[in-house]
Amino acid sequence: xxxxxxxxxxxxxxxxxxxxxxxxxxxxxLSLKPIGKPDNFLIRLxxxxxxxxxxxxxxxxxxxxxxxxxxxxxxxxKNLTSQVFFPDTIVVGFNNIRFDDEFIRFLFWRNFAxxxxxxxxxxxxxxxxxDLTRMTRALRPDGIHWPFAPDGKPSNRLELLTSVNKLxxxxxxxxxxxxxxxxxxxxxxxxxxxxxxxxxxxxRDKTRVAVLVGKKEPFVYTSGRYPSEFExxxxxxxxxxxxxxxxxxxxxxxxxxxxFIKLTPAQLAKLWQLRxxxxxxxxxxxxxxxxxxxxxxxxxxDSKSANRLQLDLAEVNKNLTKLAKAxxxxxxxxxxxxxxxxxxxxxxxxxEQTVDAQLYDDFxxxxxxxxxxxxxxxxxxxxxxxxxDFADERLKLLLPxxxxxxxxxxxxxxxxxxxxxxxxxxxxxGGRLDQNLARIExxxxxxxxxxxxxxxxxxxxxxxxxxxxxx
Numbered sequence: 001x002x003x004x005x006x007x008x009x010x011x012x013x014x015x016x017x018x019x020x021x022x023x024x025x026x027x028x029x030l031s032l033k034p035i036g037k038p039d040n041f042l043i044r045l046x047x048x049x050x051x052x053x054x055x056x057x058x059x060x061x062x063x064x065x066x067x068x069x070x071x072x073x074x075x076x077x078k079n080l081t082s083q084v085f086f087p088d089t090i091v092v093g094f095n096n097i098r099f100d101d102e103f104i105r106f107l108f109w110r111n112f113a114x115x116x117x118x119x120x121x122x123x124x125x126x127x128x129x130x131d132l133t134r135m136t137r138a139l140r141p142d143g144i145h146w147p148f149a150p151d152g153k154p155s156n157r158l159e160l161l162t163s164v165n166k167l168x169x170x171x172x173x174x175x176x177x178x179x180x181x182x183x184x185x186x187x188x189x190x191x192x193x194x195x196x197x198x199x200x201x202x203x204r205d206k207t208r209v210a211v212l213v214g215k216k217e218p219f220v221y222t223s224g225r226y227p228s229e230f231e232x233x234x235x236x237x238x239x240x241x242x243x244x245x246x247x248x249x250x251x252x253x254x255x256x257x258x259x260f261i262k263l264t265p266a267q268l269a270k271l272w273q274l275r276x277x278x279x280x281x282x283x284x285x286x287x288x289x290x291x292x293x294x295x296x297x298x299x300x301x302d303s304k305s306a307n308r309l310q311l312d313l314a315e316v317n318k319n320l321t322k323l324a325k326a327x328x329x330x331x332x333x334x335x336x337x338x339x340x341x342x343x344x345x346x347x348x349x350x351x352e353q354t355v356d357a358q359l360y361d362d363f364x365x366x367x368x369x370x371x372x373x374x375x376x377x378x379x380x381x382x383x384x385x386x387x388x389d390f391a392d393e394r395l396k397l398l399l400p401x402x403x404x405x406x407x408x409x410x411x412x413x414x415x416x417x418x419x420x421x422x423x424x425x426x427x428x429x430g431g432r433l434d435q436n437l438a439r440i441e442x443x444x445x446x447x448x449x450x451x452x453x454x455x456x457x458x459x460x461x462x463x464x465x466x467x468x469x470x471x
């Protein structure tokens with residue numbers, strides 16, 4: 001068993017539409033000692049993708065750099081499946097489950113690889129250092145320096161953690177530098193709070209999570225959903241499970257439930273969906289067993305931690321008693337969730353412009369699993385004549401996109417014209433090109449913009465204008 005720490009730099013924040021520009025990773029043994037050389041490569045942006053200017057300013061990678069030094073997405077997938085995501089590997093990052101893992105899934109989806117097997121098949125698993133870090137700060141902070149943001153609120157940003165603990169982190173937001181920093185933070189927590197590290201490592205197993213949460217007894221839960229003033233940590237209890245899903249609906253026992261247990265499902269759904277700083281706090285949250293939640297028995301909450309987190313356990317128990325008497329509250333929450341999340345149905349009409357984003361419409365089934373392996377194994381000169389009778393309409397539309405983005409020389413004359421039309425529609429739709437250029441100009445005009453950023457913005461403007469000239 002080994003760890004594989006990894007990090008991405010991307011063209012934007014939405015994994016459905018944005019792309020990976022840099023991948024970096026390092027394998028370690030379970031003692032966090034590096035094994036072999038790190039992986040570090042760029043991935044070329046295809047001509048139907050616009051980089052968000054803010055993303056480029058963060059990581060400093062221009063589209064031109066990916067074209068000059070990068071590999072195709074198909075090559076990246078081949079590297080990852082054959083050389084990185086080995087059996088018996090624990091894939092880990094810093095906020096990877098909510099961010100990086102999603103980009104990997106969509107990368108695999110677009111390129112005819114299974115979007116899920118890389119993190120569960122053959123004794124593979126995944127873990128996330130961010131919630132480990134948060135829970136360590138909340139429950140066992142001794143021996144580690146904890147940073148604060150400029151506004152005075154507690155912060156667990158990777159670059160701040162490495163800075164206050166005097167750990168090497170030469171170039172934040174370079175993927176390889178961030179990987180090395182993540183390993184350093186993992187090593188620090190393991191050395192200072194070994195029992196909590198080892199416990200949460202075991203809790204990456206969804207079965208263990210389900211057992212703890214399903215007891216319907218209070219437990220400690222750390223999540224980015226909870227306020228930073230309480231170190232993102234509270235005591236919750238599962239009210240019910242979401243039918244057909246490995247998901248529990250948990251209630252924050254800090255909060256008196258009197259006003260919530262009286263509401264109708266429609267009223268609960270309305271409150272549940274409110275967002276923003278002015279929105280009232282809603283004490284119910286979905287807890288996905290398979291997303292490595294940071295959960296622990298209430299016995300881990302000693303009096304010192306309870307005081308630090310401003311948890312009144314007498315009030316917690318009083319609220320728990322009230323919830324136990326509200327026997328229909330779980331049914332109301334399930335009904336509210338059905339209002340918020342009606343049963344998913346795949347689009348009746350699959351469109352080539354949206355198929356990149358349709359991973360979660362359905363699983364790939366039956367013979368199509370074999371057919372996607374045939375596509376991935378095909379040589380470029382075989383793709384031009386490859387005919388596969390996909391049952392899944394999405395795969396039929398993905399195949400020409402896969403060819404155009406990775407093997408443009410395999411396109412026929414008619415396919416080249418189709419690809420030009422596709423790019424024109426993709427880039428011009430909704431004024432994307434004009435909006436992108438306008439944002440570049442806006443950022444370039446900001447007072448105090450650094451010379452390095454001005455160079456990046458000029459490169460990005462040139463690249464975007466070159467795409468515009470082709471549409």
